[in-house]
Amino acid sequence: MGDISSGPHRVVVVGSGFGGLFATKALKGAPVDVTVIARTNHHLFQPLLYQVATGILSEGEIAPATREVLRSQANARVLLGDVTTVDLAAKTVTSVLRGRETVSSYDSLVVAAGVGQSYFGNDHYAEHAPGMKTIDDALELRGRIFGAFELAEASPNPAETEMFLTFVIVGAGPTGVEMAGQISELARRTLPGGYRSIDPSQARIVLVDFAPAVLGAFGEKLSRKAGERLRSMGVELQLGAKVVGVDATGVEVEDDAGRRRIPSLCKIWAAGVTGSPLGQQLAAQSGARLDNVDRVLVEPDLTLPGHPEVFVVGDMSAIHDLPGIAQVAIQGGRHAADQILRTIAGRPAGQPFAYHDKGSMAAVSRLYALARIGPLNLAGRFAWLVWLGVHLVYIIGFKNRFTTVFDWTVNLLSRARSERTTTSQQVLARRALQHPEASVDSIPTLPPPSDPL
Numbered sequence: 158m159g160d161i162s163s164g165p166h167r168v169v170v171v172g173s174g175f176g177g178l179f180a181t182k183a184l185k186g187a188p189v190d191v192t193v194i195a196r197t198n199h200h201l202f203q204p205l206l207y208q209v210a211t212g213i214l215s216e217g218e219i220a221p222a223t224r225e226v227l228r229s230q231a232n233a234r235v236l237l238g239d240v241t242t243v244d245l246a247a248k249t250v251t252s253v254l255r256g257r258e259t260v261s262s263y264d265s266l267v268v269a270a271g272v273g274q275s276y277f278g279n280d281h282y283a284e285h286a287p288g289m290k291t292i293d294d295a296l297e298l299r300g301r302i303f304g305a306f307e308l309a310e311a312s313p314n315p316a317e318t319e320m321f322l323t324f325v326i327v328g329a330g331p332t333g334v335e336m337a338g339q340i341s342e343l344a345r346r347t348l349p350g351g352y353r354s355i356d357p358s359q360a361r362i363v364l365v366d367f368a369p370a371v372l373g374a375f376g377e378k379l380s381r382k383a384g385e386r387l388r389s390m391g392v393e394l395q396l397g398a399k400v401v402g403v404d405a406t407g408v409e410v411e412d413d414a415g416r417r418r419i420p421s422l423c424k425i426w427a428a429g430v431t432g433s434p435l436g437q438q439l440a441a442q443s444g445a446r447l448d449n450v451d452r453v454l455v456e457p458d459l460t461l462p463g464h465p466e467v468f469v470v471g472d473m474s475a476i477h478d479l480p481g482i483a484q485v486a487i488q489g490g491r492h493a494a495d496q497i498l499r500t501i502a503g504r505p506a507g508q509p510f511a512y513h514d515k516g517s518m519a520a521v522s523r524l525y526a527l528a529r530i531g532p533l534n535l536a537g538r539f540a541w542l543v544w545l546g547v548h549l550v551y552i553i554g555f556k557n558r559f560t561t562v563f564d565w566t567v568n569l570l571s572r573a574r575s576e577r578t579t580t581s582q583q584v585l586a587r588r589a590l591q592h593p594e595a596s597v598d599s600i601p602t603l604p605p606p607s608d609p610l
C-alpha cells in the first residue's frame with residue numbers, strides 16, 4: 158500500500174457500473190480521495206436496457222449522471238475518460254478524453270470495467286446484429302426496431318415487407334428472452350391500429366439459440382414454463398440451432414435439419430460476452446490467468462496475485478464460477494471498499510470474498526416473470542411483482558424510480574409506450590463513424606417482384 162502518512166489515501170475506481178459505483182459509495186465519509194474514471198458519464202442499469210430499446214423507458218431513467226449520483230459524496234470526484242493503460246509498477250491509471258491524456262496515481266485501485274459483447278470470432282456480425290450493453294446499443298436497437306415497422310409500411314414488395322417484419326434475436330438467456338417478449342408485446346399490443354398498409358401483429362419474432370432450452374440457467378421447470386409462455390406470445394423458438402452467418406438482410410442458421418436462411422432486417426445479438434481488454438493488461442503485468450472468455454481469475458479476496466492493493470470486481474473478474482450479474486458486482490465492489498478501509502485503519506485485510514446469493518430473475522412479458530430465490534422457483538404474476546420491486550430498489554435516484562413506476566403503470570394499464578421517438582442518427586451514427594461512406598441509402602431493399610408473364 159502507498160504511504161498513508163503523506164496525505165489521504167488515493168483510491169482510483171475504473172468504471173461507473175454496479176461494481177465501480179457501489180465500491181465508491183461504500184467509501185463515503187472515509188478519509189480517502191476517490192477518483193472514479195469511466196468512459197460513460199452515467200451509471201447504467203443494464204438489466205432495463207431492453208425497455209429503452211423497446212420504447213417503455215427513456216435512457217435517462219436507467220442511466221443517471223454519475224456526477225449527480227455522487228454529488229453529495231465530498232471525497233469522490235468523477236473523471237470522464239477511456240482508461241487505456243494501468244501501470245501496476247508505477248501505480249498509475251492513464252485515461253484519455255478527446256485526445257487529452259490524464260494520469261491518475263493510486264494507493265488502491267478498483268477495476269470494474271465490465272465485459273463486451275462476443276460474436277464468437279465473427280465480429281463482422283456486429284454491424285448487422287448489434288448487441289445490448291450500452292445506451293448507444295439500446296437507442297440504435299430502438300431505431301432499428303421501430304424503423305423496421307416504418308420500412309414495412311412503405312414497402313410495395315411483399316417479400317421485402319416480410320423481411321422487415323421479421324425480428325431475429327440470437328441468444329435465449331435473460332436478455333434475449335426479455336427482448337423477444339417485448340418485441341412481441343410491441344407488435345401485438347402497442348402498434349396495431351397505427352399503420353394502414355401492414356398489420357404489425359403479423360410480425361415474426363424468432364429466438365435462436367444453440368442451447369436446447371431457453372433460460373437454461375433457471376432449471377428445467379422454469380425453462381419449460383418460459384418456453385411455453387414465449388410460444389403463447391407468438392415467439393418462434395429455434396433451439397439447438399447455430400447461427401452460421403449474419404448479413405444485412407438475414408441470418409443463416411444450421412441445425413440437425415440442415416442449413417436455412419431467415420430473411421430479416423432487424424437482428425439483435427444477445428449471446429456471449431468477452432472480458433474487458435483491461436483484464437488482459439492486468440493479467441500480463443501480474444501473472445493472473447484469464448478464463449475462457451478473458452475474465453481475470455482473481456485471488457479469493459478479489460485482488461491480483463502479488464498486488465493486494467488492486468481489486469478486480471464485477472463482470473470482468475472470475476471467481477468461484479459466479480455468474481456475471483449485478484449482485485456479484487455490487488457485493489464485489491463493497492468487499493473491495495471494505496478491504497481498503499481495513500487497510501487504512503491498520504486492520505488485517507485480504508479477507509476472502511463471500512458471495513450471498515439473492516437469486517435470479519427474468520421478466521418474460523408484462524405480468525409474467527421467473528424468479529429463483531433460494532429453494533423457491535416462481536413463475537407468473539407473483540414473480541413479476543418480486544421482479545418489479547427488486548428492480549425499483551436498485552434503480553438509482555428517487556426521481557428515476559418515480560418516473561419508472563409511472564411509465565410501467567402507463568404500459569400496464571394501456572397499450573402505450575412513451576419512448577417511441579427514433580432518429581436516423583441513432584441507427585446510423587455508429588456505422589457512419591466506422592464506415593464514413595454509409596448513409597440512409599444503405600438500408601437494404603429487395604428487388605421488386607418480377608412482372609407476371
Ligand SMILES: Cc1cc2nc3c(=O)[nH]c(=O)nc-3n(C[C@H](O)[C@H](O)[C@H](O)COP(=O)(O)OP(=O)(O)OC[C@H]3O[C@@H](n4cnc5c(N)ncnc54)[C@H](O)[C@@H]3O)c2cc1C
Nearest residue numbers: 172173174175176196203204240271471472481482483486
Ligand atoms: C442487457 C443486460 C441485461 C442484464 N440483466 C440483468 C439482470 O436482469 N439481473 C442481473 O443481476 N444482472 C443483469 N445483467 C448483468 C449486470 O448488468 C452486470 O452483471 C453488471 O452490470 C456488472 O457490473 P460491472 O460494474 O462489473 O460492469 P458494468 O456495469 O458493465 O460497468 C462497466 C463500467 O466500466 C466502464 N468502462 C469499461 N471499459 C472502460 C475503459 N476502458 N475506460 C473507462 N471506463 C470503462 C463502463 O463505461 C462502465 O461504466 C444484465 C446485463 C445486460 C447487458
